[in-house]
Amino acid sequence: MTYEKNLYDRRGQTYPRKNQYIIDQIEGNNKYSKADHPYNKKVKEYKEEKKKLLDQAIKEAVKDNSSHGEKYLNQLHQKSQIASKMKDFYEANKELSYDSLLDYKLNELDLTAIPEIIKHDSYLKDQLANANERLANLTDDRIKAESKLIEEDRATLKEKYDKDLKDLEKSFKEGLISKKAYKATKEQLKQKFKDQNLKIDYRNPEKSIKEEIDSLKYKIKQDYKHSMKILEEDRSDIRRRTPVEVENQSAIKSILSAPIPGLGQLLNGQWQKAIMFFLGALFIYLIALPYALGFGNYQGQGIAGLVSLAQGGKRLDRSIIFMIEGVLAIVFVVLAMAIYVFSFKDAHKTEKDQLKGIRPNSFFETKKMMRTDGFPYLISTPALLVIIFIVMVPIITAILISFTNMDPQHQNKFEWIGLNNYLTIAKGQGIAGKAFWHIFAWTIIWTLGASTLAIVLGFVFALMVNNERIKAKKVFRTVYLLPWAIPAFITIMFFSIMTSRGGVITEAINSVFNVSLDIKNNTVQTRTALILLQGWLGHSYIFLLTTGVLQAIPKDLYEAASIDGATGWQATAKITIPLVLFQIAPMLINQYTFNFNNFSIIYLFNGGGPFNPQVYGNLAGSSDILISYIYNLTMNSQYQAIGAAITVFISILLIVISFIGYMKSSAFKEY
Secondary structure (H helix, E strand, O other), rough: OOOOOOOOOOOEEEEEEEOOHHHHHHHHOOOOOOOOHHHHHHHHHHHHHHHHHHHHHHHHHHOHHHHHHOOOHHHHHHHHHHHHHHHHHHHHOOOOOOHHHHHHHHHHHHHHHOOOHHHHHHHHHHHHHHHHHHHHHHOHHHHHHHHHHHHHHHHHHHHHHHOOOOOOHHHHOOOOOOOHHHHHHHHHHHHHHHHHHHHHHOOOHHHHHHHHHHHHHHHHHHHHHHHHHHHHHHHHHHHHHHHOOOOOOOHHHHHHHEEEEEEHHOOOOOOOHHHHHHHHHHHHHHHHHHHHOOOOOOOOOOHHHHHOOOOOOOOOOOHHHHHHHHHHHHHHHHHHHHHHHHHHHHHHHHHHHHOOOOOOOOHHHHHEEEEEEEEOHHHHHHHHHHHHHHHHHHHHHHHHHHOOOOOOOOOOOOOOOOOHHHHHHHOHHHHHHHOOOHHHHOOOOOOHHHHHHHHHHHHHHHHHOOOOOOOOOOHHHHHHHHHHHOOHHHHHHHHHHHHOOOOHHHHEEEHHHOOOOHHOOOOHHHHHHHHHHHHHHHHHHHHHHHHHHHOOOOOOEEEHHHHHOOOOOHHHHHHHHHHHHHHHHHHHHHHHHHHHHOHHHHHHHOOOOOOOHHHOOOOOOOOOOHHHHHHHHHHHHHOHOOOOHHHHHHHHHHHHHHHHHHEEEEEEEOO
16 A cells, blocks of 8 residues: 555545655655654654653643632643643644644644633632622621512512402303313413512522522533533544544554454554453453353353263253353354454554544544444443343254254253254154144134234224214223233133133023033134134224224315215225224234234133144144144153244244235335
């Protein structure tokens, strides 16, 4: 890489080079070496003289024992004195380099801004001293005299307030104003009376001066903070407008310092940022890499343990622990790589910017960037870490288990078997796989039937209650919302009891229709009851959503349709249904995905029964859906690998179907 002829600041402005040594290099004039070049000697002399004068100015400012009050004021006075002493030196050398020009500009800013801050602070403190003096000189006689006048004014104000209220009440009784206007005017009079009393309070000289003192104390503190912030903003602006000129031709520092996050930032002069990345380096070399190599593991061997799964290990070693610790090791390595990459990219970009002439951000600018552009990343990082360890690690572990032979015979020690579990499910083979396709078919029927019934009931009931001719709407809305308000497990258990042999519902149906139902011991009857029950439980949510949308539809649309000769059915089909679906289509998709995995109603109503061992074996019942089947496989029968494979299958299926559904919904297309 060769030197560029021009430099650029952070705003994109172009500047000519001042470094004569680099100019000579560009022009091919190599008469002097780097150390012997006259320009480099001048810069070196400038830096040495600057350090000497600064040290001297600081010592003289510190020796000045005159106190200016608070610590921050003393510091400001010292900065002002230092700037005054350095003014001539900076002015004489401002054209030497862009660094000397920056020194001059920053010094000029201190010379103009700091005295103004001190002056404003002194002005406010003089006002505070004056207020304290007025408070100290306040006599009891004056306070009593003012208090007497205040009470007289209060009495006059109260008398006027009472009179206004009586006049208002009289106007209302005579029917001159409405009840609504009466209440509004009465409230206005009350508020006006309160405000006038508060205004009178501040005529008390003691209270008024105390309020003034509190206000001045607060203003002194806040104005100083605000002024210093403005000063830092001005400093940053000067830095952004003044380029930097470096002699490097490539961003070599960031490349050489890449193995140690933070070192590149330190070499770029950003030590505060370097500290943060050094903490990341400690995580990498003290936690992530040792853990990945097996150090600090409970039983596992880091990433190697994920491969071996404790095969050939100790008798008490468990494959599942080796797997989990191996997954954690990979997560740690990924986080370590993220820190490496982020640190390197940050240092490399800063160094490349310096080659162009752009100065590195100061700590003030970095903090400002973190509060603006970096804020979303700052608040998302903790949540991301929680998601990784609480959500992603279990999901990855479940996926990996699906490729093992973890079953009742291989609980402590299991091994990798590839796609065998998925082939077993696909072929419907084995004790754990032969019932899969029967259960899958029922799961599809259950999902479509229960979800569609709930959606239809909720929509129809919402249309009925929203009709203007319906009376007692609040009563109907309360009734329709009861299934949603009452905990679902109570309703499920209640209906489970009533539909059992001898239950109220069973006996009532048998008596009325002269049939012999045995709901909980008949596959078709159990499945029908489950669909009806979930339709009742789920319709309340749809009713609530639809009611909100219906109330937001403008009446003008229906009036226009009526004028055009549309019937009620046509208005519903062309106006109501499209608008409702546009708003709640994503939630309707959620209903289908929820019922696909609705474990509670299957488990609580009949425990997955009735049982049919010839079709489902001893691992499932005829009303079990995939999620309850997985529960039986993993929790009751210890077929974790097959259960994990089915979990992966239904997860992929739901993700694909949900994605297609969301993408085809009007709400997602338009927004």
